[in-house]
Amino acid sequence: MKWSTGLCGCFEDCSTCCVTTFLPCVTFGRVAEHAENEGSGPGCFAQGFLYVLFSILGVPCLYTCGYRKKLRLKYGLPDEPCGDCVVHLCCDCCALSQEAREIKIRMANTPKGWASRAMAAPHAVKGMFK
Template sequence: MNPPNSQSNYAQPPYNQAPATGFPVSAGYHHQQTKANQEWSTGLLDCFSDCKTCCITYWCPCITFGRIAEIVDQGSTSCALSGAVYTLICCLTGCGCLYSCMYRNKMRHQYMLNDTPCCDCLVHWCCESCALSQEYRELQNRGFDMELGWHGNVAQGSRGVAMAPTAPPVVHMSR
């Protein structure tokens, strides 16, 4: 047993971090983490600051959404596939926001952005075009060339993202 004032060999978690117990983290710790989130680089209603994006998003939101989804998914889905799924959901339900709000949520968590002015689903439900335009501008302001897509940005190195490492060469050993 350790004396009361001696140092333990076990690392202590930082003051504001929950101890690793294997149990779900209480809401108090989650609330502390969300306070450190960043503000969006532009406001939700700043959609008219970029007329080109605003017009594309208003008349054909599947293009804007597809580009956002490709970047947020880090190239695992293509712009065309995401845009097609968005269009299909719009045609079947009339509510593309059912799909696009999930990507806003994913993007917010990737970049630690605040959920302002309200929750993601409500933002997309009330103003789909403004929400998509804000997400598009946020990614542009973070250095992405949205027209290139994920793989084009990686190849160009516009964000300093290194290419995925390749497998090491196979070395054949003989006896």
């Protein structure tokens, strides 16, 4: 199976491209949360915060490349155009955008996609308002 969009296909989804350019921690948080089987790992906010910490140290690619691999394995995607760490080292924003686009495309055909989970109302606790 191939990636739905290319590494440099940022203009195929301008909103994701803009968010990733100015707030890559947000895009990474979403990608990491999805790659971790939706909820089994740290949440979107925690992942984004860790991305910021690694960015301050100047090595966000050391953290992000592992989640690219998880996403590739989850969807059976090839390790292209080169290794996960090299892709994130050379162009972290392009890699994050590609990963986010891949998730959006794949989730668009599911009944409860990414956006519907984010917009779902919290469940009321039984007996909360007695």
